[in-house]
Structure formats: structure tokens, C-alpha cells
Amino acid sequence: xxxxxxxxxxxxxxxxxxxxxxxxxxxxxxxxxxxxxxxxxxxxxxxxxxxxxxxxxxxxxxxxxxxxxxxxxxxxxxxxxxxxxxxxxxxxxxxxxxxxxxxxxxxxxxxxxxxxxxxxxxxxxxxxxxxxxxxxxxxxxxxxxx
Numbered sequence: 001x002x003x004x005x006x007x008x009x010x011x012x013x014x015x016x017x018x019x020x021x022x023x024x025x026x027x028x029x030x031x032x033x034x035x036x037x038x039x040x041x042x043x044x045x046x047x048x049x050x051x052x053x054x055x056x057x058x059x060x061x062x063x064x065x066x067x068x069x070x071x072x073x074x075x076x077x078x079x080x081x082x083x084x085x086x087x088x089x090x091x092x093x094x095x096x097x098x099x100x101x102x103x104x105x106x107x108x109x110x111x112x113x114x115x116x117x118x119x120x121x122x123x124x125x126x127x128x129x130x131x132x133x134x135x136x137x138x139x140x141x142x143x144x145x146x
Contacts, residue, residue, distance in 0.1 A: 004083045007060045013053045015043055020063065020076040032075040033066065039074070 008014055019042045024032035040050050054074060057063040061080045066073045 004060060004062075004080050005087075007056060007062065008084065010053065010056075012043070012045065012049065013057055016050065016053055016057060017062065017076065019043065020074060024076060033073040034075070036072055036074070 008017070016039060019039050020032065020034060023030060023034040023038075036047065036050060036054065039054070040047050043050065054063065054065075058065055058074075062077055063074045064077050066075075
């Protein structure tokens with residue numbers, strides 16, 4: 001199985017993932033499923049090209065497939081993307097922590113139009129994100145040194 005970073009490095013596969021995400025958001029009643037022919041149409045790519053990339057996405061666990069006769073319906077599976085998220089958090093955590101600190105400051109409350117509930121929620125999310133990023137960094141940093 002290909003490394004998740006290699007899988008998403010290909011622009012066609014990222015485009016397919018974007019089509020799947022869009023389907024999920026725009027047609028919730030579909031369960032996020034979309035046929036291969038609809039993906040081909042959305043991308044303007046050839047069917048063999050799309051099928052080749054769908055195979056890689058399927059093998060990496062980024063998409064699930066349901067077969068119905070000769071038709072195949074694909075949908076996004078976000079689980080493998082957690083590896084990417086874990087890798088990215090340390091790189092974005094500094095900005096997130098700074099944003100949380102800005103929102104938590106008394107001056108920012110006057111500058112940002114948030115009600116009390118929104119302000120409390122934003123502050124809690126910022127703190128949780130910063131704490132998680134710190135924990136991930138603590139685990140990842142020793143592994144990088146090896």
C-alpha cells in the first residue's frame with residue numbers, strides 16, 4: 001500500500017477527493033456516494049485514468065466502494081487522513097495558539113463581534129487545539145531525532 005503522503009501528492013487524486021467531498025456536502029441524501037461516470041464528468045478526465053486513481057485511493061483506504069451490478073459508487077473515508085493531520089498540527093499549532101491567545105485577550109473581545117457563548121466556544125477550541133498540538137509535538141519530536 002502506498003504511503004498516504006504519496007497518495008495525496010498526486011493532483012488528480014486530490015481532485016477526486018475534492019469531488020467526493022463536494023458530493024458529500026451538496027447531496028447529503030446520497031450518503032456521499034458518487035458513481036465513477038459522475039467523477040469522470042466532473043473532472044473531464046478519461047474513465048481509465050479516474051479508475052486507476054480510484055484504485056490507489058481505495059487501496060489506501062481514502063475511499064470506500066459499493067458495487068451495484070456493473071456500477072461502482074465511491075465515497076470519502078477520512079480515517080487515513082488523520083496521519084496527515086497529526087503530521088501537520090505541529091506546523092500550524094503556533095498560529096492556532098496565537099489566534100486563541102488573541103481571541104482570549106480582553107482587547108480582542110471588543111474588536112471581534114462575538115457574543116458571550118461564541119467567545120467562550122472559540123476560546124475553548126483554541127485552548128484544546130493548542131494542547132493537542134503540544135501533545136503531538138511531544139510525541140513526534142523524539143521520533144524525528146532517531
